[in-house]
Amino acid sequence: MLRQLQARFGGPLAMAILGLLGIWLILLVTLPQLQMIDYSFRPNLLPDQRGGPEDGWTLGNYATLLNNEIHRVIFFKTLWSSVLVTLLTLAVSYPLAWYLAKVATPRQAALCILLLIIPFWINEILRTYAWFIILAFRGPLNEVLMMLGLIERPIRFLSGDAGVMVGMVYAYILFMVFPVYNAIESLDDNQVRAARDLGAGTIRTHRRIVIPHAKPGIATGCIMTFMLAAGSYAVPALLGSPGSRWFTQIIYNWFFEGGNWNQGAAYAFLLLVLCIGFMSLVMRFFKVGLGDIAK
Amino acid sequence: MDGSVRLDEVVMRFGDFTAIEKTTLEIGSGEFFSFLGPSGCGKTTLLNMISGFLTPTEGRVWIGDEAMGKVSVNRRPTAMIFQNLALFPLMTVFENIEFGLEVRGVDKRTRREASEKLLALVALEGSGPKQIGELSGGQKQRVAIARALAVEPRVLLLDEPLSALDLKLRQHMRAELKAIQRKTGITFIYITHDQGEALTMSDRVAVMSAGRIQQVADPMTLYRSPATGFVAAFVGENNRLETRVIEREGQRVRLDAGNLGELAGMAGETVILGNGDRAALFLRPEHLKPIGEGDAGPRLSATIEAVHFEGAWVMLETRLEASGEKLRVQLGHEVSRQYADSLDIGQRMTFGYDPADAVVLPDDGSPVLDEDTGEMVETEQRAMPDGGSHA
Numbered sequence: 001m002l003r004q005l006q007a008r009f010g011g012p013l014a015m016a017i018l019g020l021l022g023i024w025l026i027l028l029v030t031l032p033q034l035q036m037i038d039y040s041f042r043p044n045l046l047p048d049q050r051g052g053p054e055d056g057w058t059l060g061n062y063a064t065l066l067n068n069e070i071h072r073v074i075f076f077k078t079l080w081s082s083v084l085v086t087l088l089t090l091a092v093s094y095p096l097a098w099y100l101a102k103v104a105t106p107r108q109a110a111l112c113i114l115l116l117i118i119p120f121w122i123n124e125i126l127r128t129y130a131w132f133i134i135l136a137f138r139g140p141l142n143e144v145l146m147m148l149g150l151i152e153r154p155i156r157f158l159s160g161d162a163g164v165m166v167g168m169v170y171a172y173i174l175f176m177v178f179p180v181y182n183a184i185e186s187l188d189d190n191q192v193r194a195a196r197d198l199g200a201g202t203i204r205t206h207r208r209i210v211i212p213h214a215k216p217g218i219a220t221g222c223i224m225t226f227m228l229a230a231g232s233y234a235v236p237a238l239l240g241s242p243g244s245r246w247f248t249q250i251i252y253n254w255f256f257e258g259g260n261w262n263q264g265a266a267y268a269f270l271l272l273v274l275c276i277g278f279m280s281l282v283m284r285f286f287k288v289g290l291g292d293i294a295k
Numbered sequence: 296m297d298g299s300v301r302l303d304e305v306v307m308r309f310g311d312f313t314a315i316e317k318t319t320l321e322i323g324s325g326e327f328f329s330f331l332g333p334s335g336c337g338k339t340t341l342l343n344m345i346s347g348f349l350t351p352t353e354g355r356v357w358i359g360d361e362a363m364g365k366v367s368v369n370r371r372p373t374a375m376i377f378q379n380l381a382l383f384p385l386m387t388v389f390e391n392i393e394f395g396l397e398v399r400g401v402d403k404r405t406r407r408e409a410s411e412k413l414l415a416l417v418a419l420e421g422s423g424p425k426q427i428g429e430l431s432g433g434q435k436q437r438v439a440i441a442r443a444l445a446v447e448p449r450v451l452l453l454d455e456p457l458s459a460l461d462l463k464l465r466q467h468m469r470a471e472l473k474a475i476q477r478k479t480g481i482t483f484i485y486i487t488h489d490q491g492e493a494l495t496m497s498d499r500v501a502v503m504s505a506g507r508i509q510q511v512a513d514p515m516t517l518y519r520s521p522a523t524g525f526v527a528a529f530v531g532e533n534n535r536l537e538t539r540v541i542e543r544e545g546q547r548v549r550l551d552a553g554n555l556g557e558l559a560g561m562a563g564e565t566v567i568l569g570n571g572d573r574a575a576l577f578l579r580p581e582h583l584k585p586i587g588e589g590d591a592g593p594r595l596s597a598t599i600e601a602v603h604f605e606g607a608w609v610m611l612e613t614r615l616e617a618s619g620e621k622l623r624v625q626l627g628h629e630v631s632r633q634y635a636d637s638l639d640i641g642q643r644m645t646f647g648y649d650p651a652d653a654v655v656l657p658d659d660g661s662p663v664l665d666e667d668t669g670e671m672v673e674t675e676q677r678a679m680p681d682g683g684s685h686a
Contacts, residue, residue, distance in 0.1 A: 190381035196368045197346060197375045198395035198446055208394070212385045 040265035061266030071250055075270070078247035079278065081161060082229040085168045089225050090218065092169060093176035098210070100177075101184040102192070120174060128238045131167045132158070135239070163239035164246075171235055172228050176221035183217025184210060219288040223279050230275050247271055297359035298324040298372075298449035298482035300345060305354035307340050307506075314340045316506045317354070322484065322499075324359075324449075327476050329485040329493040332503035333529070338486045339454060341503075345484065346452050347371045358450060369398075374448035376456045380439040382427045388414070388438050389423040395446035413441035416475065433464045440475065450482045457492060469495055490530050494518070502526045520563055524656050527577045534583075534622050536576040537658060540568050548655045550576055554617040558593045560653030573658040578648055580610065580625035585634055586647035595646045597622050602638050609638065613646075622646070 005014035041057045049055065065071050100109045119127060134141050135157040142154035157163045187210060195205040211218070236246035251271070254264030283289070300322040307315035315337045322328045330338040343349040344356055347368035356363040358372055374395070383391050392410040393401075401409070414420055417437035422430070430438065436456065443451055453472075457465045473496045476483045487493050493500045494514040502509045502517065502525070510522040521527035528535060538550035538558060548568060552558045560576050562568055586594065597613035609631040611624040624646055626634070637644060 188379070188381060190377045190379055191383065193348060193368075194375070194377060194381040194383075195394070197348075197373070198442070199369045199398040200394070201369060201398075204398060209383060 036265045037269065039262045040269050042262055044260045044262045061263050062270065064263060065267065065270060071247075071267075074245050074250060075247050075274075078230060078271075079274065081164070081244075081246075082226050084161075085165060085172070085229040086222050086226045088165060089169045089172055089176045090180075090222060093173055093180055093221065094218075097177050097180040097184055097214075098206075100181050102187075102189070116174060116177065124171060125234055125238070127171065128167055128235050131163070131170065132238055135163050135166065158239060159241045159243070161240075161244045163241075164236050164244050167235040167239040168229050168232060171232070172225045175224040175228060179217040179220040179224070180214055181217075183214035187213045215286060216288055219283060219286055222282070226279065226282075227275055230271065296324075296449055299357075299359060300450055300482065300484065301357040302341070302344075303355045303357060305341075305344060305351040305356060307337070307344060307349065308352045314506055315344075315351075318508055319354075320501065320508065320511065322482060324482055325480045327473065327483045327485065327496055327498045329487060329497040329500045330503055331487055331490055331493040331500050331530070333488055336503040337506040338503050340506075342375075342452050342454055342484065342486050345450065346373050346375050372449040373452055374443035374446050374450075375452040375454065376439050376443050378454045378456065378458060380435055380456065380459075382435060382439060382442070384427045386427070387423065388419070388425050388427065388430070391427065391438055392423075392442045392445050394442065399446070409445060410441070413445055416444070416478070417441045417471075432460055433468065436460065436468060440472075444475075444479065444481070448481060450484060451476075453483060453485045455487050455489075457487075458489070465492075472496060494530070502529060504529070521577070521654060521656070522563075524575055524577075524658070527575075527654060527656060532580050532623060532625075534578040534580065536578065536620065538574050538576050538655075540570050540572045540574050540655075542570060543568055547650065548574070550574060550655065552576070552618075555595065555615065556617070558653075559650035560655040561651055562655040566656060568655065568657055575656050575658045577654040577656065578622075579652065580623040581608075581627070582648045582652040583622070583624045583646040584626070584630060584648070585637075585644050587645075590647055592647050593650065595622065595648075597624075597644060597646065599638065599640055599642045599644060601640065611638070611644075613644070616643070 002014065002018065005017060008014075009017065040061055041059070043054060043056075043058055043060055045052075045055060065075060096112075100112055104112060133139055136142075137154050137156055137158070141157070142151070145151045146154065157166070191209050191213070192205060195209045200208065231248060232246065233248045233252060236244060237249060240246065240249075247267070248271070251264050251267045254260050254267060258264070302318055302320045304317050304319050305315060306313070306317050318341070330341060332338050340349060344351050345358075345363075347363065347366065350364075363371060383394065386394070389407070389410050392413055393406040396406045396409060410423060411420075414423060417440055419434060419437050419441070422434065422438075427435065427438070439456065457468050457472075460468060469492060472483070472485075476496075485493070485496065494517070497514060499511060499513050500517055501511045504525045510517060510526045512520075512522075517526060517530050521530060524535070527533050536552055536555065536558070538552045541549040541551050541557065543549075543562065546561045546564065548560055548562050550558045550560065558576055560578075562574075568574055583595070586592070596616045598616060599611055599613050601612040603610040603612070607628055609626045611626065613622045613624060614620070615622050626638075631638065634644075
């Protein structure tokens with residue numbers, strides 16, 4: 001890489017570029033993370049106790065999760081709910097991506113993509129508040145459903161997981177639609193035609209031809225959506241109820257309400273490690289490598 | 296098993312563009328039938344209507360005694376071999392061939408037996424577990440054939456499947472396709488722009504141009520008695536001379552070829568030509584031979600401009616002295632040896648032909664195929680027989 005840069009920009013400029021890259025990686029990414037890891041292994045001490053006999057490395061902060069049943073339940077519930085959000089997002093995005101890639105005319109596809117992107121010019125918090133209004137007990141969604149005679153009395157969307165689910169599917173849909181769309185788009189139309197010609201119906205054509213081809217894109221979309229969902233803070237904070245607390249909210253509380261950064265850092269790393277572990281399991285299960293995703 | 300196909304006054308329009316003019320055609324069960332025409336002539340559209348990927352704007356498609364109007368692609372008794380083959384790259388050879396059977400709910404053992412048998416038919420025994428990517432071009436071709444045959448279609452549709460292969464392999468696959476067709480007795484409908492493919496394999500050929508079928512005939516008839524100027528120019532090579540009719544006696548027509556003098560040729564019984572009508576005289580390069588002073592019959596004096604040695608024959612590019620038009624002459628091995636001394640650029644030669652071999656067709660002013668560019672040329676740009684101007 002150094003040789004390529006040298007050939008292109010000359011020696012001094014190449015060194016400067018690499019230097020800046022190094023500063024960014026080390027100073028702004030690696031060191032703060034190392035600092036947080038260090039925090040997570042130390043007890044929360046008052047300033048004058050630091051460096052004293054009690055200051056040493058310990059697994060205490062990590063053990064807290066094992067001993068606190070409520071936190072443990074929320075931890076696994078967050079993982080499980082993130083899986084659900086991912087599957088829901090995939091269920092919504094796949095038909096949309098198929099339509100965009102293979103059914104719509106180029107004009108229709110362009111219009112559709114524009115309509116998908118425009119809401120994302122608005123801040124995530126504002127978009128989430130919009131859903132808060134839509135889903136409210138006396139909000140427009142309940143009004144419409146009652147007017148259509150589908151329900152007799154309003155539903156409390158915001159009291160369970162439903163509000164969080166809807167909000168997250170909406171918040172992360174683009175991260176799913178685009179990788180899946182790209183993958184489906186690269187499929188030769190004749191593959192689909194050949195499957196149809198050999199007698200396959202719609203479902204089988206998708207199951208045997210389209211989905212296997214789009215697998216890397218689907219895996220990419222799922223990983224991004226899952227990571228974003230598990231690490232989401234705004235949506236559960238705004239659309240959730242005490243019954244649908246997210247693990248990120250507990251991490252937040254340790255940092256900013258409990259004032260215990262050490263404990264917060266430990267929880268954050270536990271979430272990160274578990275997410276990575278979970279994703280590598282999923283990737284192995286679907287036989288998708290990191291290289292496929294990078295495509 | 297009735298694999299006959301009938302197109303009943305089908306028309307295909309895309310917006311304002313008519314891809315297929317009203318067409319009626321019957322293809323017999325077990326026939327090897329080809330659609331031959333330049334790209335954009337509508338042959339693929341016709342194929343897609345038979346397979347069900349397109350629904351005709353008007354008219355009906357019949358397979359056997361069933362109208363296909365409401366029958367979707369996946370329920371038709373047809374199978375298609377695509378131009379790019381469209382093998383499933385993520386499946387093995389076995390899985391590809393068995394896909395159609397898997398769809399039909401055939402159990403695994405029966406499927407495997409069927410695919411082994413098909414692999415034997417296409418001479419690919421033992422390649423079943425291979426991935427598609429491991430196969431050569433010719434092998435992929437065979438897998439595509441086996442995959443299409445696996446669903447036991449009554450009609451096999453082939454969309455220029457040999458176009459991606461190199462020359463030798465293409466010639467080999469022609470013979471093989473024909474053999475498979477004979478062995479299975481399935482109706483083959485073959486689309487191609489390559490006349491060699493159409494002529495060597497087919498029982499009958501439909502020559503198409505601009506959404507219209509120009510002529511349907513067996514290859515020999517097509518070559519010897521083209522029905523239209525387009526067929527005469529597109530199938531095989533032809534020299535085209537513009538003339539006017541002097542007199543017609545039965546099939547034999549005497550023609551006034553302007554500066555070239557009087558020539559003669561044969562017109563089919565159904566061809567309508569009155570005295571004084573414009574007519575095109577078609578002379579195949581291989582029907583022209585050098586003649587001496589005393590020989591009777593039509594005479595064409597020309598200057599040699601290029602000599603192409605092709606091995607079995609020599610192709611001469613000459614220019615007619617009287618009119619300045621081009622004339623291509625093909626001399627067989629024996630003849631070219633006999634005249635070896637005079638086959639040089641700038642040499643003059645006089646050619647004759649047997650009028651029984653020359654085809655006369657009315658010149659209706661429709662565009663003609665330009666041999667040099669392979670494109671259709673409008674009448675205005677063409678040389679006029681009496682005007683003597685050249686485009």
